[in-house]
Amino acid sequence: MPPRRRRLLKRAVLILVLLIVALPLAGWFALRGSLPRYEGEVRDAALKQPVRVERDALGTVTVRAQSRRDANWALGYVHAQERYFEMDLLRRRAAGELAELFGKAALPIDRTVRAHRMRARMARAFATLPPEQRDALDAYRDGVNAGLADLAVRPFAYLATFNAPAPWRSEDTLLVVAAMAFTLNDAEDKRELAFSRMHAALPASAYAFLTASGGGWDAPIAGAPLSWPEVPPASELDLRTLDPALLRGSHGVTDPRVPGSNAFAVGGALAGGSALVANDMHLDLRVPNLWFRTRVVYPDARGAGGMIDVTGAGLPGTPAVVAGSNGLVAWGFTNSYADTTDWVRVERDPNDPMRYRVPDGWATTEKHAERIHVHGGDDETIEVEETRWGPILAKDADGTPLALAWVAQQPGGIDVNLIRIEASRTVDEAVAVAQASGIPPQNFIAGDKAGSIAWTIAGRIPKRVGGFDPQLPADWSQAGTGWDGWEPESLHPLVANPPWNRLWSANQRPVEGEALKIIGDGGYDLGARAAQIRDTLRAHERLAVDDLLKIQLDDRALFLERWKDLLALELNRAPPSALHDAMKQILAGWNDHASTDAVAYRLVRAWRGEVVDTVLDAFAAAVRKPFPDFALPKLPQSEQAVWKLLGQRPEHLLPPGTADWDALLVATIDRAGLKLDAQPGGIAARTWGERNTAHIAHPLSRGLPAFVARWLDMPYEALPGDTHMPRVQAPDFGASERFGVAPGDEAHGYFMMPGGQSGHPLSPYYGAGHADWVHGTPTPFLPGPAQHVLELAPSH
Structure with a gap:
């Protein structure tokens, strides 16, 4: 080989070696650049007073602020740094905007969801919120965008998908609540169509x-x-x-896989003073987990020098602690399977298909062009036709057009009133907040330090009038037929301090008679799981926190x-x-038992x-x-x-x-x-474990090489439990959190969570605590000693 060619070949090999070494290093440094900031000081003009953000060994975030508004900003900052991609997925899921990230593959989902026009609805909903709720969401929005801007490199998921994150808007938090409504309700009401x-x-x-x-x-x-x-x-x-x-x-x-949950409470008479509350919400599992271990401490605005100190499951995308305990009251949720949707038969004018019959004559439908942006492809526009009851989305068995009425689409159906629950001092106060909150209707179970317990329906319940069958499409063009606003909170079914001193909820039919008629039937679970919980509670005349965990982990068949x-x-x-x-x-x-070796x-x-x-x-x-x-x-x-x-x-x-x-x-x-x-x-x-092996994956791992996917996903481990028993478990479905606590004695409670706290694979909190969840080992309810402290302060 001539010397010149030899030199060129050596140079080419050297360049190739450098590229092989440099590209992974560049990727590594880019990945590290998107790590959250865990220590130091951040200054921002939006803050009124200093805020301290602590993280323990599991990454549990404790926010110590002088006001809830500053705490909202701090939570937004932390959520954006740890979970912005996941927050983005939730808002886009509800708005029908996933194709903007993932291209044509997401179009089928977007086409279905965009027909609900949730972004426009939530923008209107935000504008009508009470001033204190708008202020809370504005502060959270500013914190989110500050946290996102403070990352040296955009979150790694955007690097992997060749995207850039769009800023957070105040109404995006309402879209996150709407995303939960899509998860917990049958937004297409396929059941009623069938x-x-x-x-x-x-x-x-x-x-x-x-x-x-x-x-x-x-x-x-x-x-x-x-x-x-x-x-x-x-x-x-x-x-x-x-x-x-x-x-x-x-x-x-x-046994269809349906979003569910277990929640149960024991009155103080059986628990030695304070009530006991347990909750495990059953949802699709992913990496990172939906929930975020959170503690928020700030002065009680009602005065008297008291403090609000609430710990539990936060939801990135919102500043709320959704379920947990504040030292006086503990609470949790299960999906109610209330009837939240109705199909309305639309009688069109034979001479003008844009007109349809309504009780006072004829009305004209509105048509909206919804443009779907597609990453790497051409945009697509769909047309949505709206009636006063909701969008026309289907046809009845005889071909009549059907409009969908859905709680989540109605004015007042979604808000962030639930944040107020953390200031509750008694079960009665917590019930009142839950009933008046704009969330997907849920079973709400609470207990307080004085020993009281209660169950009710949280969220809005439509007031049906006219005697139509809510299980079938109906004609609402007759006067006095349809939905007449919301059922008043005073008519929400309520069971408080029953003589039997025990409450249980596992997505079963909760009540009977008129109370059941108000809630409706949206597809209650069988009741076998609820009966197993009920019977185990009845078998004990005294119960402690440890007994709650045994019930949650019960895998008897x-x-x-x-x-x-x-x-x-x-x-x-x-x-x-x-x-x-x-x-x-x-x-x-x-x-x-549904044990792994069975x-x-x-x-x-x-x-x-x-x-x-x-x-x-x-x-x-x-x-x-x-x-x-x-x-x-x-x-x-x-x-x-x-x-x-x-x-x-x-x-x-x-x-x-x-x-x-x-x-x-x-x-x-x-x-x-x-x-x-x-x-x-x-x-x-x-064996059962061969079939029931955990596959809790990161949203991007499906499209990545296997060795990268295994790095992002949680370990594949055989899991006990199944559908019709308290320990609900499938490979990627089950208890998205699991806690038990006595309000006032949080130090002896537990809080377990799959998938870890952080969404960043290089974070020490990526997957932290997951092994405890797999093996049922109780993790303390309260955060441990602070390992990292981040100081947030006003810049003025």
Whole structure:
């Protein structure tokens, strides 16, 4: 090789080596540049007085301020530095603006969400907030933007997606609350749309049988279990006559994953003085976690030299401590499954399709062009047609246009009044604030230092008038029909200091009669989980904080006991085979828990799923006859219907092509067994932990190389627990926080959280505390000693 070419080759190799070394180093330094500021001093003209921000070993943030307004600014600063990307995702999720970050892949989500026009609604909502709420959000906004500007490099997620963060607006906090409404409510009201088709296709007896609100598994806080409707007679419905081609399998109907939660409280008479409150909110899990360990301390504006000192789960994007304790009152939430939506039938004027009938004649719809910005692509514009009730988003079973009325879209449906709860001194004060707050309607459970406890519905409840069926689309063009504002707080159902001294909420039907009519039925959970909590509370005459954690971590498989017994019975009846013998042997090892090593639990659960899906799909097939694309909605109460059928075994309600109920059960046994046996190691190797392995991921990890994704994600670990038991757990779903506390004795409480405090992978708080959450090891409720202190001060 000529010397010149040799020199050029050496130079090229040297440059390549330098690039190989320099690029990762540049990336590393860029990543470090977006680390939050944990120590030192920050000055800003927006602050009135100095604020001290402390972080303990888990990254728990303690904000010590001289006013709540300064605390709002400080929380905004801290949230932006630790979690700006996640805050951005929440506001964009509610506004339908994800494609601006992620490109065309996010367009399907944005198209659906943008139809609600939440950004415009929340801008109007902000303008009508009381002055103190607007001031709080303005201060928080200024803190967020100051914290973002104070990062040397933009947050790493924006580097990875080739984006720049947009500034925070005051109304963005309301969008974060709206994002929670999208999570906790069925914003598309698919359930009611499906019910409309079921109502049109099925006889009344079959419709009532499938859509009832409760039955034998009910565990209301007050009231009795409901009676499940009778089995439809053969004279009205014979499923055997259907074309078998209409069957689909309906997978996913059994135990749908729905946002839920557990909350329970024990009165002071059973707890030795102060009440006890426990809460674990079940949501999709991600890295970092939704919640933010937070303590806020500032003088009580009511005077007398007192201090507000509140600790609990903060929500980045808002300055609120959503659930926790202030030393006098502790509180928590579960999703209420109140009925928050209604479809309204829109009768158009045949001569002018822009006009529609209303009680006082005709009104004209408004059309809005919503422009969706697409990162790396062309913008897209969708047209949204609005009525006085809400946007037109669907069609009824007969083709009539439907407008959606939704609590979150209504004036007053979303605000930040909940911040006031941290100043509550008694349960009664906390209840009053919760009932008057603009949040997605939630079960609210609270207890105070004096020993009082209470349950109510927090958030706005629509006042329905006119006697229409809220489970089906209705005509609101008649005078006196529809929503007439909000139910007054005085009519919110309330159970306070019951004689039994215990309250429990696990997304079940909570009450009965008129109280239930006010709340409505938005799809209550079965009640098995609530019953397990209730019965364990009843089994104790004295309870302490440690007992709360034992209940939250209870993974006993009580719900599947009868299914295990039925499987054993059917296996003994079934024709002998090697697979059936293996299943019998596995079943003999039943250990009563959804433990990670349990094979029998996984087997019974899989078989139940096959049975429920098979039985329900026959009813769905009857609806597919007139509506070929029909899919069953989420039917959390379907266990009641299926078990009644298994008890009575009516021949006319068998799926088409099925000889008898014994044949159905054997076929489902074989399907469940063969699916498990086909996997490596055979059926005997199918532990519950193999299926229920944590996969709690960062939002970006799906699009990154595997070695980077594993670095960003939490460890893949087998987890105990499942749906119908207190320890709700799926690979990426479960307790997004878990706490138990006696107000006034927070030092002996606990607060656990998956995924860690910080959103920055180089932060010492990225994943901190996650192992305690996995293993159920109690982490102290109160922050520990400060490891880092950041001083915030006025610049004037």
